[in-house]
Amino acid sequence: MRYRLVFTLALIGIFSLGHSQSLDLSIEDNQLIVKNTTIYQLEYLPSEDFQQLDWQEGYAYYLDGSSRKFDGMKYDPELDRIQVSTEGHILTLLPGVINGVSMETDESITRIFVKVPLDKPVFMEALSVGNIHLLIYRRVKAEGLDMYQRSDATQIKIDEQEAPPVQFDEYIYSWGMKGVEKFKPSKKTILSLMNDHAEEVEVFLSDEGIKGKNISDLMKLFDYYNGLN
Secondary structure, three states, rough: HHHHHHHHHHHHHHHHOOOOEEEEEEEEEEEEEEEOOOOOOOOOOOHHHHHHOOOEEEEEEEHHHHHHEEEEEEEEEOOOOOEEEEEEEEEOOOOOOEEEEEEEOOOOEEEEEEEOOOEEEEEEEEOOOOOOOOEEEEEEEHHHEEEOOOOOOEEEEEEEOOOOOOOOEEEEEEOOOOOHHHHHHHHHHHHOHHHHHHHHHHHHHHHOOOOOHHHHHHHHHHHHHOOOO
């Protein structure tokens, strides 16, 4: 009986581990804290791919420190909200009610959206996480909307033709000990931001031919720096 009990408890532990979240995400004293127990496979998607994100399993991280798993989750870039699917219903999560979400594919974290306190809270996507987070904020270009508004400002009519791809303005931010800052792509800015490892970072910039305006290069740089801490 004792061995059977031990075996049962072991199975419960394995089951719980397999269904537990693989990320802890919180905001404390204006700092974004992200801790993971699995690998990241974060990637930058251009506008035409970003607006067609598929549903993925994921977790929402609430303001009180709790989290909840959803079978389906995706980001709506036009309205800056997270859509989640649960028990046949589609719910909406806004930046004011959660700290962020993580989405997973094949047990790897592939997308992270975090609430960022600008003038009003918005969602930004994390492209690298660690001691200093690399974030991208996409805002829909108004001229990219295929619609016109009546003079009485009460209705909006959308062209019945197939809508063109939504265009975004993209802004890069960093979030470290100094809080959230818009990122200026220059060597001086990079070395100042990463001054605790300035020598290693300067060598890395030279050896890898990093270009500050290339988002893939920035992801590589921030991943390298965050790996040093």
